[in-house]
Amino acid sequence: MLSKACIVGIYQPKLEAIAGLGVDLTVLAPPSWRDERGVQRLERAHTEGYQLHEIPIRFNGNFHLHYYPTLARELRRIQPQIVHIDEEPYNLATWQALWQARRLGAKSLFFSWQNIQRAYPPPFNWGERYAMRNTDYALAGTAAAADVLRAKGYAGPLAVIPQFGTSPDLFQPAARRPERQFTIGYIGRIVPEKGLQILLRAAALMEGDWRLRLVGGGSAREEMEALARSLGIGDRTAFIGQLPSTDLPAEYHKLDVLVLPSLTRPNWKEQFGRVLVEAMASGVPVLGSDSGAIPGVIGDAGLIVPEGDVDALAAALRDLRDQPALRAELVEKGRARFLAHFTHERIAEATVGVYREMFE
Numbered sequence: 001m002l003s004k005a006c007i008v009g010i011y012q013p014k015l016e017a018i019a020g021l022g023v024d025l026t027v028l029a030p031p032s033w034r035d036e037r038g039v040q041r042l043e044r045a046h047t048e049g050y051q052l053h054e055i056p057i058r059f060n061g062n063f064h065l066h067y068y069p070t071l072a073r074e075l076r077r078i079q080p081q082i083v084h085i086d087e088e089p090y091n092l093a094t095w096q097a098l099w100q101a102r103r104l105g106a107k108s109l110f111f112s113w114q115n116i117q118r119a120y121p122p123p124f125n126w127g128e129r130y131a132m133r134n135t136d137y138a139l140a141g142t143a144a145a146a147d148v149l150r151a152k153g154y155a156g157p158l159a160v161i162p163q164f165g166t167s168p169d170l171f172q173p174a175a176r177r178p179e180r181q182f183t184i185g186y187i188g189r190i191v192p193e194k195g196l197q198i199l200l201r202a203a204a205l206m207e208g209d210w211r212l213r214l215v216g217g218g219s220a221r222e223e224m225e226a227l228a229r230s231l232g233i234g235d236r237t238a239f240i241g242q243l244p245s246t247d248l249p250a251e252y253h254k255l256d257v258l259v260l261p262s263l264t265r266p267n268w269k270e271q272f273g274r275v276l277v278e279a280m281a282s283g284v285p286v287l288g289s290d291s292g293a294i295p296g297v298i299g300d301a302g303l304i305v306p307e308g309d310v311d312a313l314a315a316a317l318r319d320l321r322d323q324p325a326l327r328a329e330l331v332e333k334g335r336a337r338f339l340a341h342f343t344h345e346r347i348a349e350a351t352v353g354v355y356r357e358m359f360e
Contacts, residue, residue, distance in 0.1 A: 001027045002068070002097050003086030004057070009045025010245040011164045012052075017348035019049035023355065026051040026078050028068070034061030037189060037217035037242050045246055064124060067092045072100050082355055085110045086163070089131035089138075089149075090124045098134050107358050109137035111163060113271040115144035115292055117151050128152070137358055139163075139351075141272055142293045159354050165344035166277045173283025173335065174253040182210045182321045185255035185284075187248065187275045190218035190239075193268055195261035195289060195307065197227060202261075202313035204231040210321065215251055217242040252282035256327070257320045262291040263307050270294050276302070277342045280334030285327050287316050301333040 005011060006029045019025045031054045032041045042054060055074055059066040068074075075083065083101035087094040089110050101108040110131060120128060132138070132154040140146035140160050149158060184203060188194055196214065203212050214224070214237065221239060228237040243251065252258070258279035262270040270292035277297065279286050286302035288294040295304050303320070305312040320327055340346075 001025065001084040001086060002029075002055075002071070002093065003027060003084075004030050004033045004066075004093075005086055005163065006052070007031075007033055007040055007042040008245045009043030010167065010170060010248065012043075012046035013167045013170070014164050014344040014348050014351075015050050015052070016046050016048050017165075017344045018352055021348060021352045023050075023352060025049075026053065026080070028053055028055045028071070028074055030055060030057035030060065030068070032060065033057075035189075036191060036219045043245060063091065065092050067096050071096060072103075075100050075104055075106075079104070080106050082106060082358060083108045088112050088114060089135075090114075090120050090128040092127065094131050095127045098131055102134065107136040108134075109139060109354065109358070110135055111139045111141070112145050112149060113141040113163070114148055115142060115271055116267065116269060117148050118267060132156075137354055139354065142296065144293065145271070157357070159350065161350045161354070162272060162274075162342065162347055164274065165342050165347035166274070166281050166338065168281060168339060168343055170249050171252065171278050171281035172249075173331065180256075182208075183213055183254060183256045184210060184317060185213045185215070185252075185258050186260070187215040187251065187258065187278075188260070190214065190216050190221040190224060192220050193263050193265050194218075195263040195291075196220065196224050198261045198263070198289075198308055198310055198313060199259055200224065200227050200231060200233065200237070201310045202317060203236075204233050205310065205314040206317060206321075208321070210236065210317075212237040213240065213254060214238065215240040215243060215248075248278065249282065252279055252284050255279070255284050257285050257287055257317065259313075259317075260286070260288040260294060261307070261313060262289050262294060264291045273297055277338055280338040281342075283331045283335060285320055285330035286334060287313075287320065289313075299337055301337040302330055 083106050085097045138158045228234045260273050272293050276286045289307035291307045303316045
């Protein structure tokens with residue numbers, strides 16, 4: 001498996017689960033990945049039963065153009081039967097890995113979250129067509145992403161499987177909820193499309209005692225800090241910054257609700273929102289906008305408001321603060337939904353099922 005995403009420690013239990021199902025698994029990952037939040041370094045948190053090897057990366061931080069200069073040598077050493085490419089079909093790393101897999105006679109599959117049908121300029125559209133014509137299988141993170149692949153002409157075998165699950169051992173409800181001010185939380189990228197400006201404005205409409213806790217980094221942090229001050233809620237709003245993934249389970253226990261107020265853009269809408277799953281696993285009620293995949297992830301286990309609607313978001317936050325019975329109901333539903341659909345074991349079983357199907 002070639003995956004820059006697997007540098008994140010809390011994603012790695014899926015790899016252990018795949019190996020536990022009888023797969024001889026080697027994962028190739030870069031030593032780090034750069035994005036608007038900063039540099040995420042490879043975490044070796046869950047490495048039992050499989051091999052996790054660092055592989056040099058070129059153009060680190062360039063989503064479309066990064067590639068791995070020693071990949072051919074690594075694949076010749078491993079001699080895989082399947083090359084699982086944990087990348088979008090329009091990325092250079094995907095084309096590189098597909099070409100090397102074909103040279104070795106290995107079967108291949110790629111993964112896609114893209115839930116908007118976008119026309120890419122050359123050479124990305126050429127590479128995308130190459131990928132869809134020269135892979136043995138495709139995985140899509142959601143049904144919407146699968147629809148995009150089909151609309152673009154992919155005619156091969158396809159399965160809808162989220163990229164990663166969540167660990168029920170790492171993320172679980174707190175033994176006892178501490179007495180505290182009602183704490184509203186957000187965990188993720190601090191960028192405009194995530195809708196934090198909506199969350200800040202909604203929080204400013206709430207009377208009474210509450211606190212807001214925003215965890216993550218990104219290009220809009222200074223703007224959001226300035227907005228909080230201008231709204232008169234700077235003293236109630238804590239910007240925590242980027243945390244190691246292994247610190248996140250404890251972070252959820254500090255929250256009374258996790259909010260994902262994403263905003264659809266012409267070139268983006270929420271592709272999954274795994275923080276929703278982590279919150280549900282942790283016994284935290286979830287509240288999301290209706291952007292992209294959010295309603296499908298939450299189901300009936302949380303609250304949904306129209307994206308961009310400040311008043312609706314404020315009203316939902318008041319309901320959750322003022323109705324302990326509602327919070328308790330959503331905690332129970334959220335944990336049950338997580339266990340039924342989103343554990344690492346569920347994702348691993350479905351993924352290994354695809355591997356087996358590729359050799360039937």
